[in-house]
Amino acid sequence: MVRTVHGMPGEMKTRRGANEATPQAEEQKITNWVAPNDKSGEFKRGQSQFRNWIKKGGEFPPEKGRYHLYVSYACPWAHRTLIVRKLKGLEDFIPYTAVHWHMGERGWRFATPEDKDAPGDNVTADPVKGHEGYTHLRNLYFQVDPEYKGRFTVPTLYDVKQGKIVSNESSEIIRMLYTEFDDLIDEKYRNVVLFPENLQKDIDATNEWTYNDINNGVYRSGFATTEEAYSKAVTQLFSSLDRVEKHLTESAGPYYFGKNITEADVRLFTTIVRFDAVYVQHFKTNIRDIRSGYPHIHKWLRHLYWNVPAFKDTTEFTHIKRHYTKSHTNINPYSITPLGPEPPILKEDEEVPAVKYALALAGKK
Ligand SMILES: N[C@@H](CCC(=O)N[C@@H](CS)C(=O)NCC(=O)O)C(=O)O
Numbered sequence: 116m117v118r119t120v121h122g123m124p125g126e127m128k129t130r131r132g133a134n135e136a137t138p139q140a141e142e143q144k145i146t147n148w149v150a151p152n153d154k155s156g157e158f159k160r161g162q163s164q165f166r167n168w169i170k171k172g173g174e175f176p177p178e179k180g181r182y183h184l185y186v187s188y189a190c191p192w193a194h195r196t197l198i199v200r201k202l203k204g205l206e207d208f209i210p211y212t213a214v215h216w217h218m219g220e221r222g223w224r225f226a227t228p229e230d231k232d233a234p235g236d237n238v239t240a241d242p243v244k245g246h247e248g249y250t251h252l253r254n255l256y257f258q259v260d261p262e263y264k265g266r267f268t269v270p271t272l273y274d275v276k277q278g279k280i281v282s283n284e285s286s287e288i289i290r291m292l293y294t295e296f297d298d299l300i301d302e303k304y305r306n307v308v309l310f311p312e313n314l315q316k317d318i319d320a321t322n323e324w325t326y327n328d329i330n331n332g333v334y335r336s337g338f339a340t341t342e343e344a345y346s347k348a349v350t351q352l353f354s355s356l357d358r359v360e361k362h363l364t365e366s367a368g369p370y371y372f373g374k375n376i377t378e379a380d381v382r383l384f385t386t387i388v389r390f391d392a393v394y395v396q397h398f399k400t401n402i403r404d405i406r407s408g409y410p411h412i413h414k415w416l417r418h419l420y421w422n423v424p425a426f427k428d429t430t431e432f433t434h435i436k437r438h439y440t441k442s443h444t445n446i447n448p449y450s451i452t453p454l455g456p457e458p459p460i461l462k463e464d465e466e467v468p469a470v471k472y473a474l475a476l477a478g479k480k
Pocket residue numbers: 145163189190191192193222266267268269270283284285286
């Protein structure tokens with residue numbers, strides 16, 4: 116469903132107090148990833164509610180400093196926007212705030228000066244003027260729409276000037292960032308084309324199954340509440356990982372579609388970089404891991420991480436590991452964060468011992 120956004124800062128008298136939780140029945144808790152009465156046991160991701168576009172001459176024109184991005188370093192969807200922001204040189208144009216990694220019953224919260232366990236840039240209170248006292252991301256959603264009934268998700272792109280949410284759909288936010296600021300940025304960044312015309316069809320086709328089976332597939336595996344829903348999701352996930360492995364084996368590389376980074380790299384990376392570190396154990400996606408089971412995906416992942424700062428500099432493993440393992444208490448009731456795998460990502464010239472041994476046997480190293 117697409118809805119129009121209304122609500123100016125002047126109208127921000129929310130019906131609910133800033134910190135008050137929405138009255139929720141037990142079965143509507145936001146941390147119930149599958150409704151307790153849903154017999155299918157399948158996780159069904161909801162539609163993002165704010166779907167406006169930044170456009171020259173439109174309601175949301177491109178302008179330096181006008182938009183604020185709210186992200187979580189833990190979140191793969193938000194991670195897409197941080198990578199693209201950096202690849203397109205938009206750091207001085209779109210400031211951002213990262214929430215604390217813990218997501219509780221009231222959703223994402225802003226870090227406080229007492230929080231010493233959340234490293235990384237911009238993990239702070241909401242710095243936007245007029246947002247003093249906002250403790251949670253939900254405060255922003257209710258400021259924009261006191262009757263808001265959707266989820267309070269990251270990423271959220273917010274128009275500071277009008278006090279409106281532009282979009283909370285990452286796939287659309289990244290596409291706005293590709294082109295809509297091109298008149299404002301340096302030529303060097305204008306020439307970064309993440310959705311080139313000759314590859315648009317291929318990228319869109321890849322997105323479709325990558326989103327469903329891999330990006331969302333890890334969640335469908337991990338949040339499933341029946342064996343059947345879990346097995347279905349995990350089987351689909353691994354057959355699509357096999358498909359990626361085959362594609363990367365046959366392609367020239369080093370990127371998904373050859374010599375240049377495209378949207379396909381961004382969208383796949385944010386799931387794959389979390390795979391061994393969290394999903395294998397937390398979401399039970401353990402038919403194989405990347406480092407020992409998918410040599411070409413592993414090579415592609417490490418190339419991006421170690422050679423392209425937009426990928427490494429936006430990856431915060433502390434947030435990633437702690438968020439999932441300490442927020443999803445229905446999956447991990449004691450909130451213990453597993454120590455491994457260590458390191459969360461291997462160096463480019465490192466391999467797990469079994470791979471090293473195999474390479475030595477083959478006389479390759
Ligand atoms: N389709 C959205 C999904 C965003 C999303 O679900 N983000 C998660 C974090 S990874 C979130 O904020 N969840 C909070 C909630 O569902 O209550 C997008 O791609 O932007």
